[in-house]
Amino acid sequence: MDPFSDTLQRLREAFRSGRTRPAEFRAAQLKGLGRFLQDHKKLLQEALAQDLHKPVTESEISEISLAQGEVNLALRNLRTWMKDEKVTKNLATQLDSAFIRKEPFGLVLIISPWNYPVNLTLVPLVGALAAGNCVVLKPSEISKNTEQVLAEVLPQYLDQNCFAVVQGGPEETGQLLKHKFDYIFFTGSPRVGKIVMAAATEHLTPITLELGGKNPCYVDDNCDPQTVANRVVWFRCYNTGQTCVAPDYVLCSPEMQERLLPAMQSAITRFYGDDPRSSPNLGRIINEKHFQRLQGLLGCGRVAIGGQSDERDRYIAPTVLVDVQQTEPVMQEEIFGPILPILNVRSLDEAIDFINCREKPLALYAFSTRNQVVKQVLARTSSGNFGGNDGFMFMTLNSLPFGGVGNSGMGKYHGKFSFDTFSHHRACLLAHSGLEKLKEIRYPPYSVCRLRMLLMAMETRCTIL
Ligand code: NAD
Numbered sequence: 001m002d003p004f005s006d007t008l009q010r011l012r013e014a015f016r017s018g019r020t021r022p023a024e025f026r027a028a029q030l031k032g033l034g035r036f037l038q039d040h041k042k043l044l045q046e047a048l049a050q051d052l053h054k055p056v057t058e059s060e061i062s063e064i065s066l067a068q069g070e071v072n073l074a075l076r077n078l079r080t081w082m083k084d085e086k087v088t089k090n091l092a093t094q095l096d097s098a099f100i101r102k103e104p105f106g107l108v109l110i111i112s113p114w115n116y117p118v119n120l121t122l123v124p125l126v127g128a129l130a131a132g133n134c135v136v137l138k139p140s141e142i143s144k145n146t147e148q149v150l151a152e153v154l155p156q157y158l159d160q161n162c163f164a165v166v167q168g169g170p171e172e173t174g175q176l177l178k179h180k181f182d183y184i185f186f187t188g189s190p191r192v193g194k195i196v197m198a199a200a201t202e203h204l205t206p207i208t209l210e211l212g213g214k215n216p217c218y219v220d221d222n223c224d225p226q227t228v229a230n231r232v233v234w235f236r237c238y239n240t241g242q243t244c245v246a247p248d249y250v251l252c253s254p255e256m257q258e259r260l261l262p263a264m265q266s267a268i269t270r271f272y273g274d275d276p277r278s279s280p281n282l283g284r285i286i287n288e289k290h291f292q293r294l295q296g297l298l299g300c301g302r303v304a305i306g307g308q309s310d311e312r313d314r315y316i317a318p319t320v321l322v323d324v325q326q327t328e329p330v331m332q333e334e335i336f337g338p339i340l341p342i343l344n345v346r347s348l349d350e351a352i353d354f355i356n357c358r359e360k361p362l363a364l365y366a367f368s369t370r371n372q373v374v375k376q377v378l379a380r381t382s383s384g385n386f387g388g389n390d391g392f393m394f395m396t397l398n399s400l401p402f403g404g405v406g407n408s409g410m411g412k413y414h415g416k417f418s419f420d421t422f423s424h425h426r427a428c429l430l431a432h433s434g435l436e437k438l439k440e441i442r443y444p445p446y447s448v449c450r451l452r453m454l455l456m457a458m459e460t461r462c463t464i465l
Helices: 005-017 023-039 041-052 056-082 119-130 144-152 170-176 190-202 225-241 254-272 288-297 348-356 371-380 392-396 415-421 436-442 448-459
Strands: 097-104 107-111 134-138 163-165 183-187 207-210 216-219 249-252 302-305 319-322 339-344 363-367 385-388 423-430
Touching: 005 107, 005 134, 005 163, 023 041, 023 056, 023 119, 041 056, 041 144, 056 119, 056 225, 056 392, 056 415, 107 119, 119 134, 119 183, 119 415, 134 170, 170 190, 183 190, 190 207, 216 225, 216 348, 225 254, 225 339, 225 363, 249 254, 249 348, 254 302, 254 319, 254 339, 348 371, 363 371, 371 385, 385 392, 415 423, 436 448
Parallel strands: 107 134, 107 183, 134 163, 183 207, 216 249, 216 363, 249 339, 319 339, 363 385
Antiparallel strands: 097 423, 302 319
């Protein structure tokens, strides 16, 4: 007995009925989502604290307010985004109407990870609802308290004929993925991304993959070490380092490393006190498995700062590693914890080669007081997102697309990009029903003269009408 068949059938029927298409319906769903975020802010904060010891400020900035901001933006722009987009025409279609219709795909599946379980579940949901789809949400089973709130409370705020939350881990998700969806939006690891993509291939389902990887952070010799240390340490330790866009390792000269280390120590003490374990501003590692993995990484290279851990409460101190070999595990996998290795390079060229020899990252950072250096890193590398002289502040702009490239993913979202991702862009040409005499030059018998006229009519671009 397939546990998902009935739910999926209900949603499919609702989509076929056309009820999700009108702007009023979409707006009502978005307003429901906004009310859920307002009414249950405290519940969500508590769930995030139970799952990740997430400080309230971090829950507010990068989970709840961020999702609320996306809801508000979509509500303000919904009708504009939904409008047909007129396109330029050629002479042959001058009297016709040519436009792009943004239509919903149908039944959409959104699978999300545990590290920002509200943001990464609800921000894609905003795009899917705004675009007029029916949606199945599959939050991570690992952030179980947040999963519970999303499964039990959120559906009360949305039309349950068009929306459902499915709970479960790899096995249940595997079963769910056997079904045909019209679009799949996956956020998670590249390993599971491949499983999801293989399942989507079976049904030729279009897909967005928001994946992870190792994000390099180049620090030039021309920098104020304390400014760089403040920024890199905060963005590395934010959410206890469990952030897909966190700087994963630093590349700098040995001289810069010597200047950075005391500055990083000072930043850590200022942010988290002399004993970061007792700081209310530092979270914990999500579970035992990830704690063990991270504890193993503490053995790589030499600990220059931090290095303490406590299994009882899954605590890992903000840690900086030096003398790290590229072949060590800490440089072979995404760290996803408050551990920052520093690797030495002799020049900008060496840093760029180092970056370009590896998979394209989700985010790439460059720090220098010389603009030319930042611009060179930008021009000579590729990544999903780029931050010059700062961490992942680009995430706060929903005017920028967010997404990976290559191994870090495909597709993009946030703001209008989310609406476009969850909409099929249908090419439409509505021709004049008469004017047959004009159109006759297209038909056989072909001749050189007709061909010439036809080519001219098709090539000439007109925007008069
Ligand atoms: P994950 O890939 O293990 O899990 C993600 C989702 O897939 C979960 O809902 C999980 O239940 C499901 N899943 C797990 N195994 C599965 C399987 N075998 N078959 C089908 N579904 C399965 O990722 P995670 O550990 O939850 O999150 C961490 C990863 O996500 C990191 O690699 C991180 O970089 C990445 N990430 C990326 C972004 C982004 O926006 N690009 C954001 C956050 C996290």
